[in-house]
Amino acid sequence: xxxxxxxxxxxxxxxxxxxxxxxxxxxxxxxxxxxxxxxxxxxxxxxxxxxxxxxxxxxxxxxxxxxxxxxxxxxxxxxxxxxxxxxxxxxxxxxxxxxxxxxxxxxxxxxxxxx
Numbered sequence: 001x002x003x004x005x006x007x008x009x010x011x012x013x014x015x016x017x018x019x020x021x022x023x024x025x026x027x028x029x030x031x032x033x034x035x036x037x038x039x040x041x042x043x044x045x046x047x048x049x050x051x052x053x054x055x056x057x058x059x060x061x062x063x064x065x066x067x068x069x070x071x072x073x074x075x076x077x078x079x080x081x082x083x084x085x086x087x088x089x090x091x092x093x094x095x096x097x098x099x100x101x102x103x104x105x106x107x108x109x110x111x112x113x114x115x
Contacts, residue, residue: 043100050075050102058106066108071101 053075054061061070061077069087071079078096081087084103091098 046074046100047102054102054104059109061106062109065106068106069103070106071096071098071103073101 050072054072065077065080068080068082069084070077071087071091073096078101079087079090079094081090087103088098091101
C-alpha cells in the first residue's frame with residue numbers, strides 16, 4: 001500500500017539520522033511518531049479490507065466454518081476453532097498476532113440471531 005511505501009522511506013531516513021547521532025532530535029521523534037501513526041492507519045486499512053471480504057464471502061464461510069469462530073487476515077481465514085480460547089491458541093501456534101486479525105463468529109444457515 002501507499003502507507004507501507006511511505007513508512008519504509010521514513011524508516012530509512014531514521015536510520016540515517018541515527019548514524020549521524022541525531023536520534024535525540026525533535027525532528028527524529030516527530031518522524032518516529034509519524035511512522036507509528038502510519039502503522040496504525042495501515043492496520044485500519046487492512047481491517048476494513050478484511051471486513052469487506054468477510055461480508056462478501058459470508059455464505060461461503062457458512063458452508064466451511066459453520067458454528068466456528070474464525071480469524072481473518074489478508075482476505076483469508078488463517079485460523080478457526082470452536083471457541084475463542086482454541087482460536088487464540090491456534091493463532092499463537094501459527095505465530096500470528098491476534099491484534100492483526102479480524103475475529104468473527106460464523107453462524108449456521110437459517111439460524112436467527114437476536115442481538
